[in-house]
Amino acid sequence: MTRRSRRALPAVLAALVLLAASVLVAVCAIQLALGETPLLSYESVAGRLSGTTWSALEVAVAGGVVAAVGLVLFLVAVVPGRARTAALDQHTAVSVRGLRNALRSAAQVDGVESAAVKVRRRRVRAVVRTRRSVVDGLGDTVRTALEHRVGEFALARPPQVVVRVKALRSTS
Structure with a gap:
């Protein structure tokens, strides 16, 4: 569907x-x-x-x-338009907007200031911003959290999760 x-x-x-x-x-x-x-x-x-x-x-x-x-x-x-739902199985689906919002909240792990998530058919892209000066491991933590949340949805075709970490410059 x-x-x-x-x-x-x-x-x-x-x-x-x-x-x-x-x-x-x-x-x-x-x-x-x-x-x-x-x-x-x-x-x-x-x-x-x-x-x-x-x-x-x-x-x-x-x-x-x-x-x-x-x-x-x-x-x-x-020409078909952009899909507004992601299939869970043959008869049920979740809205792409709802999936994006759930993934954005999942990306808010410790150390993340803000997160922007884009959901496409085959890929989920997340850009997270942090104030940390050392960002080692933060991308992996966010990716794990996003993959776990995608797994909770049990999508028919789970997308690949790509995370990009941006370190904000401190103002002080």
């Missing part, structure tokens, strides 16, 4: 463009029904389009733009 990210932004943009076109057509139709001058005159649009040939540069540019937008929307719909 792998949940993928939603495609909210492209869907909203496409919906807004279609909504704007629909509102424009509806406003013009209502204005015509009331006998007023429409916002966008049908005669001027039809006259302009009837005077344009299929071989005109404007038609080729408009066709290219529409084809490019269509291709981008198609690719956004077909």
Whole structure:
């Protein structure tokens, strides 16, 4: 069970463009029904389009733009997004955000000031910061703690744990 990210932004943009076109057509139709001058005159649009040939540069540019937008929307719909869950077994999963937060708290061993954790499909990267001047063994301690916490989750494919230790310079 792998949940993928939603495609909210492209869907909203496409919906807004279609909504704007629909509102424009509806406003013009209502204005015509009331006998007023429409916002966008049908005669001027039809006259302009009837005077344009299929071989005109404007038609080729408009066709290219529409084809490019269509291709981008198609690719956004077909290409899978980033996984939002990590599989525990065939039927259960844990959110990547929850796993990251649990690993960040596990990385807070003695001597660690702060920890930043990135969870990917095959790798967990942790960057820990310490005020210690001697950091020997701290990376191994954090790695052991992270591997233990990953083991507690019993992921279907446990990721490799990579730890990087940064020593902060003392301000005193």
